[in-house]
Amino acid sequence: MRAAANDHRMKRFFGKNDILLAAALLIVSAAALFFLRAGDAGKTAEISVDGKPWASYALSEDRVVEVESEHGRNLIEISGGSVRMLEADCPNGDCLAHAPVSREGQIIVCLPHRLVVKITGGEAYDSVAY
Numbered sequence: 751m752r753a754a755a756n757d758h759r760m761k762r763f764f765g766k767n768d769i770l771l772a773a774a775l776l777i778v779s780a781a782a783l784f785f786l787r788a789g790d791a792g793k794t795a796e797i798s799v800d801g802k803p804w805a806s807y808a809l810s811e812d813r814v815v816e817v818e819s820e821h822g823r824n825l826i827e828i829s830g831g832s833v834r835m836l837e838a839d840c841p842n843g844d845c846l847a848h849a850p851v852s853r854e855g856q857i858i859v860c861l862p863h864r865l866v867v868k869i870t871g872g873e874a875y876d877s878v879a880y
Contacts, residue, residue, distance in 0.1 A: 791853060792809055792852055792854045793870065794870045795828055795867055795868070797826065798868070804865075805817075809828060809833070809869070812828060812830070814827050815827075819865070821863040823839050823863075834850040835848060835858055840862040851867070856869045
């Protein structure tokens with residue numbers, strides 16, 4: 751009789767606590783996605799090289815921008831309200847693999863060229879107090 755009781759326990763794969771833990775993890779994950787999502791739709795692509803502003807372009811106007819500096823050359827495409835790196839002569843090309851960005855706070859970085867494309871828009875704040 752004792753062996754039958756052990757067989758019954760072994761057949762039960764998930765217990766009540768396992769299901770509660772999985773549900774709690776799903777709720778925490780959903781909350782994190784909600785709070786960590788990117789901002790609203792951006793309005794401007796701000797380009798900087800070596801940490802200094804280089805140019806700023808409206809996302810509403812389609813264009814291809816060439817950025818040439820002492821570090822290298824990049825082509826940036828603004829199309830359909832989003833920005834992507836079209837060409838870069840950097841050795842690894844990681845910036846080329848980046849998905850297009852269009853939401854406030856999203857960035858594309860070409861580290862070898864010290865180039866940053868940041869999406870901005872909406873209200874600007876000097877600081878935020880918590």
